[in-house]
Amino acid sequence: MTGLTEADRTPPPPCSGPAVWTGPELADPGQWRTRLSETGLAEIDSALRETRRRDLTLLRLTAADFPLPGLGADLERLSGVLEHGRGFAVVRGIPVERLGETAASTVFWGLGRHLGHPVPQDADGLVLGRVRDTGRGPGDPAARDGRTREALAFHTDPTDLLALLTLRTPRTGGHVSLVSAAAVHNAVLDLRPDLAGRLYRTYHFDRREEHAPGEPPCAVAPLVSRHDGPSGALSMRYDRSCLESAQRFPHVPRLEPADHELFDLIDSVAGSPEYRLDLDLRAGDLLVLNTHRVMHARTAIEDLRSPEHENHLLRLWLAFPQGPGSRDTHHWVTLRDVIRPRGTAAPRATNARRYPA
Known part of the structure; x- marks a missing residue:
């Protein structure tokens, strides 16, 4: 973590707009959940038949395919x-049981290609991931989110x-909750303005061994960035387990007591029923x-440990579309600490993390 800066002394402005919400405000699922229509299901079946007719390889499928x-x-509006x-x-309503895992994977990939460009989820180049228990605990430095039942x-x-596409739900637990990063940011400003500047400091994140030979084992980034100046849209990066496990490396600056206070506050606010949405x-x-926002x-x-009760989801990491066909004309792009296959010579622009307006 870097030392005291002018940003620490000047309180950042709060976020505003539709990205700032609380769970109680979105208690009605009709505000954020839609069900596939019969027409939409028919289009999916038609697209699936077309991929089979052309014998297309899953990972090479584009939106046009x-x-x-x-x-x-509808996906454009989404x-x-x-x-x-x-x-x-x-x-809601993708018929995963009727489709089976293989066809459901193709449908998931096809829908995802209409939303963005798939990027690797690990250093082996995995782009279509599965969320299921592998027996590793969160304390394992090499453990990845989604590969543990904890x-x-x-x-x-x-x-x-x-x-995330849900194929099966567990017998008990596995409930997902969301929270607005902008709302958490504003809560830190309100509750502990003395800690607010630390949101914008640079921290080290453990890459959990997902890096190519010769690359540093940690990513370096602030918790919060703002687009187009201090009053712009917020992008948050936060994973306390990676922040704390990075301390195993001697070259990483030591976290200060105030950093732990900040992390405690973020966790407390995010987990509060006043803010989270279950x-x-x-x-x-x-x-x-x-x-960036959630x-x-x-x-x-x-x-x-029974297949019918095993938690199983498919996962995609997607980069926002960029270039001439992009919905966003700003093209304000910052390369993140890309996860790229081992042996790749250089980062690719498609793995860029773009901070949206």
Whole structure:
């Protein structure tokens, strides 16, 4: 963590707009959840048949290869909500049981390609991930979120969009909660203005061994960045487990007591029923969230080690579209600490983390 700066002495302005919300304000699921129509389902089935007819490889599928004439327009509107609105949405009704895991994976990938560009989730180049227990605990430095049955505290993922398709839900637990990062930011300003400047300081995040040879084992970034100046849209990066496990490296600056106070406050606010929104995800639900603007958490899972009760979700990390076809004309791009396959010579622009307006 860097030393005292002028930003620490000057309180940052609070965030405003639709990205600032609380769970009680969104208690009605009708505000953020939609159900696929019969027409939309028919388009998905048609697109799936087309991929089979052309014998297309899943990971090479583009949005054009998975045509959704009507549903595509709905996804375009959803993208606007993700980038410029509350930052998340749930689409209910994908028939995962009828489709089976293989076809459901193709549908998930096809829908995701209409929202963004898939980027690697680990240093082996995995782009279509599975969220299920591998027996590792959160205390394992190499453990990754989603590969344990333990509870996951509020955090963000190092990407633009996180998409999750629920294939099976566990017998008990595994409930997902969301919180507005901007609302948490504002709460820190209100409750502990003396800590607010630390949100904008630079910290070290443990990469959990997901880095190529020769790359540093930690990413260096502030918890909060603002687009277009101090009053602009907020982008938050927060994962306390990675912040604290980075302390295992001798070269990483030591966290100060005030940093731990800040982390405690962020965790307390994010987990409060006054701020968080608890979701009831079912098989066939597609959750998409903007990880700049929304933090997520999950309760511990009890699956009894039986396949029918095993928690199982598909996961995509997506980068916002960029370039001539982008919905956003600002092109304000900052390369994040990309997770790229081992042996790749240089970061790719498609893995850039763009801070949305």
